[in-house]
Amino acid sequence: GEDVEQSLFLSVREGDSSVINCTYTDSSSTYLYWYKQEPGAGLQLLTYIFSNMDMKQDQRLTVLLNKKDKHLSLRIADTQTGDSAIYFCAEISGGYQKVTFGTGTKLQVIP
Amino acid sequence: DTAVSQTPKYLVTQMGNDKSIKCEQNLGHDTMYWYKQDSKKFLKIMFSYNNKELIINETVPNRFSPKSPDKAHLNLHINSLELGDSAVYFCASSQDSWEGYTFGSGTRLTVV
Numbered sequence: 365g366e367d368v369e370q371s372l373f374l375s376v377r378e379g380d381s382s383v384i385n386c387t388y389t390d391s392s393s394t395y396l397y398w399y400k401q402e403p404g405a406g407l408q409l410l411t412y413i414f415s416n417m418d419m420k421q422d423q424r425l426t427v428l429l430n431k432k433d434k435h436l437s438l439r440i441a442d443t444q445t446g447d448s449a450i451y452f453c454a455e456i457s458g459g460y461q462k463v464t465f466g467t468g469t470k471l472q473v474i475p
Numbered sequence: 476d477t478a479v480s481q482t483p484k485y486l487v488t489q490m491g492n493d494k495s496i497k498c499e500q501n502l503g504h505d506t507m508y509w510y511k512q513d514s515k516k517f518l519k520i521m522f523s524y525n526n527k528e529l530i531i532n533e534t535v536p537n538r539f540s541p542k543s544p545d546k547a548h549l550n551l552h553i554n555s556l557e558l559g560d561s562a563v564y565f566c567a568s569s570q571d572s573w574e575g576y577t578f579g580s581g582t583r584l585t586v587v
Contacts, residue, residue, distance in 0.1 A: 395573045401516075406479070406565055406578030450516055456573060462531055463572065465510075465518040 368455060368466035375472045382443045384469045386436040386453030393455040396429060397463070398438045401450045410438075410451075440471075448473045478502050481566050481579040488556055489587055496551045496582045498566030504577070505570060506530075507549035509541060512563040512581070524549050556586045 369387045376382045388396065394415050399407040413420045413427045413436075420427045426439040436453050453466040479500045488494050500507060508531075509521040522541040523531035529541070538554045549566060563583050567576040 397575055399575075404580070406567075406580045407518075407576070408578070409575040412573075412575055452518065462520060462523070463576065464520075468516045468518075470516075 368453060368464055370451075370453060370466040370469045372467070373470050373472070375474060376443050377474050378443060378445060380443055382438075382440040382447070382471055382473075384438045384440075384451050384453075384471065386438075386466050388434050388436060388453070388455045388466075390455055390457040390464075391431070391434065393457045395456045396427075396436050397454040397456075398425075398427065398436075399452040399454060399465070401452065401468070403449075407452060443471075443473050445473045445475055447471060478577050479566055479568055479579040481564075481582050483582060484580065485583050485585075487585045487587065490556055490558060492556050493552070493554045494556060494584070495553070496564055496566075496584070498549045498551070498579060500547055500566075500568040500577070502568055502577060503547075503570070504568035505546055506568060506572060507543065507546070508567040508569075508576065509549065509551050510565045510567060512565060514562070518565070522549075522551075553584075556584075558586050560584060561586045 397412040398410045401407045424441045428437045450468045452468050456463050481498050506525045508523045521535050524543040526546045527543045540552045543549045563581045565581045566579040569576045
């Protein structure tokens with residue numbers, strides 16, 4: 365199957381950590397991604413992780429990958445109001461290296 | 476300079492009309508894509524072109540026809556527009572797909 369599932373909505377207070385979760389289905393996925401979409405804009409690539417890694421850290425962002433459970437998460441430390449957006453996970457797989465996007469999680473940061 | 480630019484940004488048209496959306500990228504990427512985002516924000520790939528050659532063609536009505544005159548341009552023509560075609564259409568490009576995509580800012584199509 366090609367469904368990449370995410371919870372629809374997450375609300376956090378400014379300064380707290382946010383954790384956005386994603387479950388993917390293709391065990392042969394080689395790369396997994398996190399994108400951010402602000403209102404009225406296109407998607408912006410935040411970070412990606414290769415499937416042989418368990419964790420990747422990039423400033424306030426930490427990506428965790430559990431291949432056994434096909435679970436990907438994005439932790440945003442010290443969440444700011446500017447982090448309010450929709451976050452999409454995505455996986456790449458298939459002969460033509462097609463990217464399949466998750467259902468998106470809307471992050472609301474409360475001041 | 477905008478890396479991936481789409482025109483128009485907004486498009487309101489009546490059912491049955493034919494319309495086109497244009498996309499240009501100045502990144503020198505070999506591959507370009509069209510995605511459709513519905514009202515629930517779900518993104519689905521429609522087409523992918525690599526160096527002017529069609530490589531992905533998902534289950535899309537044949538009223539949708541992509542055209543790539545060169546590797547920097549990928550246009551989308553839609554015939555006989557229907558209410559269900561209302562969505563935001565995103566163009567994207569990549570050099571190697573594993574590096575991730577660069578997206579345009581989208582074209583919001585409203586069919587009335």
